[in-house]
Amino acid sequence: MSGSVIVVGGGLAGMAAAVALANDGAQITLVERRPEIGGRVYSYPHPALGETVDSQHVVLGCCTNLLELCGQAGQSGAIRWYDELVFLEPGGRRSVMRPGLLPAPSHQTMSFLRAPMLSLRDKVGIAAGLMEFLRGYPAGDAESFATWVKRTGQTERAVRHFWEPVVVGALNDGFENCSTKYAGKVFHESFLRSPEGGRLGIPAQPLSEFLAPVGDVALRAGVTVKKAGVERLAQSAGGWVVTAGGEELRAENVVLAVSFKEAERLMQGLPGTAIDFTHFVHAPITTIHLWYDRDVTGLDHAVLLDTRIQWVFVKSRIRGWAASRGSYLELVISASEPELAMGREEILASALREFQLFFPEAKSAKLLKSGVLKEARATFSVTPGLDRFRPAQRTQWPGLFLAGDWTATEWPSTMEGAVRSGRLAAGEIVGERGRFMAAELPATGLMRWLSRC
Template identity: 35%
Template sequence: MNDHRAVVVGGGLAGVTAALELAGAGLDVTLLEGRPRLGGLAFSFKRGDLTVDNGQHVYMRCCTAYRWFLDRIGGTALAPLQDRLDVPVLDVAHPQGPRLGRLRRAALPVPLHLAGSLARYPHLSLAERAAVGRAALALRRLDPADPALDGVDFATWLGRHGQSARTVEALWDLVGIATLNATAGHCSLGLAAMVFKTGLLSEPGAADIGWARVPLGDLHDTLARKALDAAGVRTAVRTRVTGISRTPDGDWQVGTEGESLTAGTVVLAVPQREAHGLLPHGALDDRDKLLDIGTAPILNVHVVYDRKVLRQPFFAALGSPVQWVFDRTDASGLTDGGQYLALSQSAAQADIDEPVQVLRRKYLPELERLLPAARGAKVRDFFVTRERTATFAPTPGVGRLRPAARTDAPGLYLAGSWTATGWPATMESAVRSGLGAAHAALAVLGRPRENRLQEAA
């Protein structure tokens, strides 16, 4: 038996995490990734002189696993958190003209930390703001792990608790679409409760936002590789796994197009459909359930102007198809006085397959509505990046489809944001899944582990 050897299939955040954790416990680990880089769906690429992230990725202070990951690879200082939650929200469809509001927290205990901001939030009426407070208190009493919540959609629950259509648009979906990649009507109450209860109603600073001030590839590829090398992990990119099978000795044989590896432990850290294709017969009670986990797209619109048109690092929009806008000028390496904005469009089913010219005609006028300074600016470049299967779809009932880390096949484990972490498809969920898979394996092997993060969480 090769109990001292492990193979991790997949070099996204889940796979890198699992490999680091297994290597830290003394295993001989090989990480296999089919792409020419690490990082999964949180990566960067070159476009001329620009370094472009495929999409805008953020995290919150409550994302303790991803924060551990950043610290583990030496990237914490490159993706800092806000001192305090502060989200500018611009409504361009207000009857009295464009109106700017802010969602920010005070240095007060929960739930008073958001009370002042909510009281002044101009995008809701006084009655709607009061109703939000009552719904938040009711939400705080929910247990996100209750299986009954998984079968109810969030919109139904909000309606039962007095939330108007305007309140859903201007508050609940403003946050929920970005974190869950679905509108309230298409989202499990269990996952929504998890996001809002953990992010907004657990600790005063839980929702403080962080994001990379450098290209994502600097973190999830370059620094991750250095950490893997230092841990003694052998990393092979451009290496596609073709099959996984048992050897006569009871080990696992992982076949690739160039070699075959034997190990006592295998972690499959790949998307659910790829995992379905690689899992051997009998590894899960009902392997086909993985195919029932839907996917949801995210579209990112990239615009480079010849001058500065936005003076804040980011903002969210109402009354517009634009959702969130981020200034990526410094991170991209643009230094000639122009400005590079990235529009992050979640739950983008309506736009994901539209031609670039159609999207240009749709989004450039909207940016001019939102940003008066853009009306006289020249557009140097306009392009889009599309992730058609960016996340698993958090639809009601998805919880019963998400598998645990441990399979029915001894020594074979699953990781990925789509597994049963309790979180939606986020970087946090991916890292938690990698830790969960590694810890399940180490428990079976009787190996001690140093990371106690999940127990603390």
């Protein structure tokens, strides 16, 4: 049993820590200033549009800790699962990647060979590149993926139609700012290790609604929730004092499950060696939200090639709307630094022009509403060499623990990384780091012998 714990932050990292520790018998106080849980995984009612707008997040089959937490909250059935990815070129030509009858790592080989978006030369180079991630991903993170692409001689078309859509979409940054380690992890886990690991899951509810049952699990486990911002963190005799909303809260242990910027602010007055936060940088995501009078895609989701838009998610289809309600979809621009300096109308006009290259029916459909959501701090960048600055969950200060996807999790900036960090922090508090961790998804086929991960 882990005594009294204050968890600062009600995002996925904080909720994962709070649920794990409360179920273990600890006395938990969760401090969160926002009205809903979820942190950066959220939706909100747009006052001008009269619609609920999402930040865009997806899950993969390999995200075992996130999926287990959703299962604890009874939300497994609220995820729509897809076994294929549709890559679209301007003009509408499709390449469909799906598992076939061959065992892993060859389960997508037949659809890959048939994909018209790539030439034979492109495919040979990609296959040779994937061989580097067959057994796993690099232990070190010093090499940038830009260097890897040059070193392995990838063609320009292979970069544009395969490596870039996957890496930029998954890691939310350009190749120079992504280490080969984490790019390799994406390909090993989602393309090679097993068909199940690469399955795409999309919540079929607005995200705050989707995560609300996780908060209910915490409340049933006895977690006390205080809605307030945290002003100060200080050591005290036998533990810690967290000042929140003008009130002093005391506990033996504290889990700071907040962003790296907020952690830096709260920890700056602590004695001893400070954590070096200067190497952490944010990466933005911009989503364009469109409501049409009818379905204009015929698809639930797709990867869009040769455009600023990486993904389209047709939320009305994913959520099972009746046709009479029209169509609601999201266009996602990852690594959207240029869009931060652009106005709403400029972003919208550009996105509509590009969208219509893939779905010309949108030209004749009626656009009922539109919105643009810029998230300047959507993720952190897994820049080359960052691992040595990502702090462990156990700090040098007794009783103080860190959680958040930016801490040392061996995962990039994802919902899975956040949940893992919270569970790892909970494990450190009880003295058994891996105690609350879900089992990894097993390798299948030939990967049972080839994969070292």
